[in-house]
Amino acid sequence: MPTCLITGANRGIGLEFVKQYAADGWRVHATCRRPVDAEKLKEVAGDVQAHPLDVTDFARIEALARKLGGEAIDLLINNAGIYGPRVTPYDAIDYAAWAEVLRVNTMAPVKVSAVFAENVAKSGLKRIVAITSQMGSIADNSSGGSYIYRSSKAGLNAAMKSLAQDLAGKKITVAVLHPGWVRTDMGGSGATIDPFESVAGLRQVIDGLRLEDGCRFMAYDGRELPW
Numbered sequence: 499m500p501t502c503l504i505t506g507a508n509r510g511i512g513l514e515f516v517k518q519y520a521a522d523g524w525r526v527h528a529t530c531r532r533p534v535d536a537e538k539l540k541e542v543a544g545d546v547q548a549h550p551l552d553v554t555d556f557a558r559i560e561a562l563a564r565k566l567g568g569e570a571i572d573l574l575i576n577n578a579g580i581y582g583p584r585v586t587p588y589d590a591i592d593y594a595a596w597a598e599v600l601r602v603n604t605m606a607p608v609k610v611s612a613v614f615a616e617n618v619a620k621s622g623l624k625r626i627v628a629i630t631s632q633m634g635s636i637a638d639n640s641s642g643g644s645y646i647y648r649s650s651k652a653g654l655n656a657a658m659k660s661l662a663q664d665l666a667g668k669k670i671t672v673a674v675l676h677p678g679w680v681r682t683d684m685g686g687s688g689a690t691i692d693p694f695e696s697v698a699g700l701r702q703v704i705d706g707l708r709l710e711d712g713c714r715f716m717a718y719d720g721r722e723l724p725w
Contacts (some may be wrong), residue, residue, distance in 0.1 A: 499523060499524065499525055499545075500524050500525070500572040500573070500621075500622065500623060501524065501525040501526075501527070501569065501570060501571050501572050501573075501621070502515075502519050502524055502525075502526055502527070502571065502572060502573040502574070502575060503526075503527040503529070503571050503573075503574050503575070503614065503617075504516055504519075504526065504527070504528055504529065504575045504577055505529050505530075505551065505553055505575070505576055505577050505578035505606075505607075505610060506529070506530060506553075506577040506578030506579065507526075507528035507529055507530050507536075507539060507548075507577070508528075508530035508531075508532075508533070508535075508536035508538070508539050509530075509536075509538065509682070509683060510680070510682035510683060510684065510685075510693060511577055511629060511677050511680060511682060511693055511696060511697060511700075512528075512530070512575075512577040512578070513538055513539060513542075513693070514693035514694060514696070514697040515575055515577065515697050515700075516528045516539065516542050516546060517542050518694075518697055518698065518701060519573075519701075520542055520543065520544030520545065520546050521543075521544060523544070523545075524544075524545070524572075525545045525547070526544065526545065526546045526547065527547050527549060527566065527571070528542075528546055528547065528548050528549070529548075529549045529550070529551035529553075529562070529578075530548070530550070530551065530578075531550065531551065531552045532550065533548035533549065533550055534550075536548065549562055549565070553578045553602060553606035553607075553609075553610060554598075554601050554602055554606060556606075556609050559606075559609055559610055559613050560613055562613075563613045563614060563617070566617065568616075568617065568620065569617060570617060570618075570620040570621040570622075571614055571617040571618050571620075571621055572618070572621040572622055572623035572624070572625065573618075573621075573623055573625045573626075573627070573704065574610070574611060574614055574617075574618055574625070574626045574627070575627055575629070576606075576607035576610055576611065576626070576627065576628040576629065577629045578602065578606065578607075579602060579603045579629065579650075579684075580598075580599055580602050580603065580684075581599070581647050581684050582595050582596065582598070582599035582646040582647055582650075583595050583646060586643065586644060586645045586646050587643075588645065591645060591646070592646075595646065596645070596646045596649075599646050599647065599650045600649070600650050600653065602650075603647075603650035603651060603653075603654055604650050604651075604653040604654045604657060607628045607654060607657070607658070608657050608658075608661065611626050611628075611658075611661055611672075612661075615665060615668065615670065618668075618670050619665075619668040619669070619670060624668070624669050624670045624671060624709075625670070625671045625672075625673075625704060625707060626658075626661070626665070626670055626671070626672045626673075627672070627673045627674070627675050627704060627707075628654055628658050628672075628673075628674050628675070629675055629677055629700075630651045630654050630655055630658075630674040630675065630676055630715070631647070631651045631676055631677075632676045632717065632723055633647060633648050633651055634648060634650075634651025634652040634653075634654060634655050634674075635652075635655075635715070635723055635724050635725060636652055636725065637724035637725060638723070638724050654674065655674050655715060655725065658672055658673075658674050658713060659672075659674075659713045659725075661713075662712060662713035663713075666709065669709060670709075671707045671708065671709045671711075672713050673703075673704075673707050673713060673714045673715075673716065674713065674714075674715050674716075675700055675703060675704070675715075675716055675717070675718065676715070676716065676717040676718065676723055677696045677697075677700060677718050678690065678691050678695075678696050678699070678717065678718045678719070679691065680692065680693055680696045681693070691718075695718075696718050697718075699717075699718035699719050699720070700718045702720070703716050703717075703718065703720055706720075
């Protein structure tokens with residue numbers, strides 16, 4: 499039975515990952531800040547283990563790794579993320595908010611990946627992915643703005659690219675994946691696809707990842723995205 503660990507698993511894309519992998523017989527370690535309040539997560543059928551985890555609390559990440567011991571993790575999904583202030587004119591940026599978004603979106607996925615790298619290396623699939631955004635593409639930025647969110651995802655992409663190089667010796671495949679514009683709390687009601695479609699597509703992309711291809715930046719529909 500394959501095993502996955504998912505951060506930010508109480509809603510949106512993270513919750514949908516839990517539902518779909520659990521339905522297919524995976525063991526799912528689902529993390530979020532307050533599982534006790536995650537009613538929809540509690541309702542998911544299957545082998546789902548919920549764990550409290552604030553990804554900005556690096557000591558708690560290490561504590562979770564000790565709790566899971568040497569359990570093999572076939573797939574690690576770094577999904578937890580925040581947008582930060584929606585309006586960020588260049589001359590009125592909230593720099594404290596920027597630092598917080600960078601800690602959640604950029605630093606935390608690297609920390610989680612580093613802490614659980616040995617668990618992933620023990621597995622059969624050996625895959626680590628981070629949910630990023632097309633807004634993190636430097637080549638695709640033709641509209642400007644969104645300094646905080648864009649930079650956090652561009653930084654995530656760069657960090658995961660380096661991680662892919664460093665973990666290649668352990669035969670771990672690393673990728674950054676754009677979920678599309680999804681109808682979630684972050685994406686809003688006007689988004690173009692629902693979580694089910696996004697995650698179904700992301701799972702197909704994950705299934706097709708190969709170590710020899712290196713770190714790829716891909717969309718849920720299989721498109722390769724410009725860095």
